[in-house]
Amino acid sequence: MIVEAAGRLFFASGFARVSMDDLARELGMSKKTIYRHFPDKRSLVAAVLDQKFAAVERTLVAAAEDAEGQPFGVRVQRFLIAAGSELGRIGAAQLATGRGDVMLRDYVEQRVDAVIYRRVDELFRDGHRQGLLSAPPELLSEITRGALERLLTSQLPLELDSTAADLLRATVDIVLYGAIRSVDPGNRR
Known part of the structure; x- marks a missing residue:
């Protein structure tokens, strides 16, 4: 679910323009939850x-x-x-x-x-x-x-x-x- 949402955002706006805050907002979850699965933006x-x-x-x-x-x-x-x-x-x-x-x-x-x-x-x-x-x-x-x-x-x-x-x-x-x-x-x- 995280990868799917990140892909949509990254390809719509560009990798550099999407923050982890943007992704957390999109998913309706905390950044901490995302970081449990991906240690940093680069790995995501x-x-x-x-x-x-x-x-x-x-x-x-x-x-x-x-x-x-x-x-x-x-x-x-x-x-x-x-x-x-x-x-x-x-x-x-x-x-x-x-x-x-x-x-x-x-x-x-x-x-x-x-x-x-x-x-x-x-x-x-x-x-x-x-x-x-x-x-x-x-x-x-x-x-x-x-x-x-x-x-x-x-x-x-x-x-x-x-x-x-x-x-x-x-x-x-x-x-x-x-x-x-x-x-x-x-x-x-």
């Missing part, structure tokens, strides 16, 4: 983030299961779109790059690495082992990491009237399939 924030990242992980597992048996490009695309959508929903990129508690930023970066990037690395290594990728999997992983992080913190989605997930889908298509379209030699402009 970690519990909230653990809950959020567990939900992200469940979504990614479901996306991977749904894409099982699909062509490799479809599997990569579905995984990355799910990852981008989920990370955007919880504001992970802003948490990892924003001002504030260094330990919080480090924690978010570690969770993103464990939940998202290790799976991306495995997916690309698997594709490389199957002979489906001509580029080194490490290069594709690095490009994908950079695109994901940049699109989640960029103003480009707003400028292009699109979501970060939509732009990530386009980025994945470009990385996996190339940016140059086949042109009929007789129909060049």
